[in-house]
Amino acid sequence: MKKAVFLDRDGVINEVLTNRVKFVNKPQDLYFLPSVPQAIKKLNEFFDFVFVVTNQGGVGLGYMKESKLQQIHVHMIKELEKKGAIIHEAVYCPHKPKAGCGCRKPNSKLIVDLGKKYDIDLAKSYMVGDTDTDIIAGKRAGTKGVFLGKSDPLADAIFPDLISAVDWIIEDATA
Template structure:
């Protein structure tokens, strides 16, 4: 079975609610956070797959069309690829925040569906996010949870950014592997 890292998008990969951008509604509004391409490159060297799993309620609320969101994701993946960082696939929940769908985090359907599609051992995989809903979704799916921010009591680890989290994830996965 394969191993993967699932990354939330806004606040993990790109800026959101920053001086430059409030929300990403166009490709030109996507600004990578410091160290993100390097972190993904490091994770690519150890994991079979890196995915983006994101709630994008702006589609359901009418702030952007689904085709615009796909353009943003295609742009993000292409820009990361230029840096040698590979994202296998970006999946999203386009529904309104209170729509009650199965795919919106903290539900785990997006992660579980990718797990089935790519034959992933979720118990050997990680969900990285900047909200408790990301960590809860990962836990429900059976992954370890890595929180980017100050603290999250549900997370297995907490780091200020993806580049420092990547080092821990690789070290943790390596030590888990040696115990199997």
């Protein structure tokens, strides 16, 4: 079985609620956080897959069409590829918050489905996120949880940003 890293999008890969951008509603609103391409490239060297797993309730709430979200993800993947960083697939929950679906984090359906599709050993994989819902979704799927921020009691590790977390993730995965 293979190993993977699952990355939340907003706040992990790209800016959100900053001076430059409030929400990412079109491709030109997507700004990578510092060192994200380098971090993903480094993860690519040690893991079979790197995925994006994101809640995008703005679709369900009518702020953005699903086709526009898909354009944003295509743009993100292409821009990362230009820097040598590979995202194998980006999946999302388009439903409204509190819609009761199984795919919205903290539920684990998106992660579990990718695990089945790509024959991934979830116990040897990692979910990286900046909210407790990301960590809970990873734990429910059976992954380790890496929190980007100040604190999360459920996380296996806490770092300020993705590039800071990469060495720990790789070291833990190869231990």
